[in-house]
Amino acid sequence: MKKLFAPALCALGLSLGASFGAQALELSSTDFGNGATLGKAQVFQGFGCTGGNTSPALSWSGVPAGTKSFAITAYDPDAPTGSGWWHWVAYDLPATLRNLPTGAGKAGALPGGAKQGRNDYGGNEFGGACPPQGDKAHRYIFTVYALKVDKLEVPTDASAALIGYMLNANKLATATTTALYGR
DSSP: OHHHHHHHHHHHHHHHHHHHHSOOOEEEOSSSOTTOBOOGGGBOSBTTBOSOOOOOOEEEEOOOTTOOEEEEEEEETTSTTTTOEEEEEEEEEETTOOEEOTTTTSTTOSOTTOEEOOOTTSOSSOOOBOOOTTSOOEEEEEEEEEESSSSOOOOTTOOHHHHHHHHHHHEEEEEEEEEEEOO
16 A cells, blocks of 8 residues: 555655745736835826826746746726726737836837737726725736737737636736725
């Protein structure tokens, strides 16, 4: 009986040791700390909100082997819609990229070949925070996806939900950082 379990335990130990040695994908921002409040620059301009409507700087590390592209999303699960609110969907970001500067979410500002999907404001760029007046502070979850494909095969007018489906179908790893904002 011991002879049957020894190879399995040895293989499990090697597998666990290899995964502990690998660095996990990590995401951070110099414009806000994880769990901190977004600044006015990241607040929407419209819908009763007054802000810069500017995407934050984001950087990531611990990229898994086999990564062929990246995507970034910004999502508010606390929006009173029944399905949350998509603030940003950027995809087909080059595999060599490790950061986006403040304002990269403006139309035409992403590196060559990268695309932006439709947000829930109806635009194809970053849309800032704008929770209802008097509501509790909402969470804004920024996620980087390391993908196993060079390009997502989605229509140019794809919804954030469809792009999200394709991101999850092609992800190697994800990392998040969360900001808060209330008014």
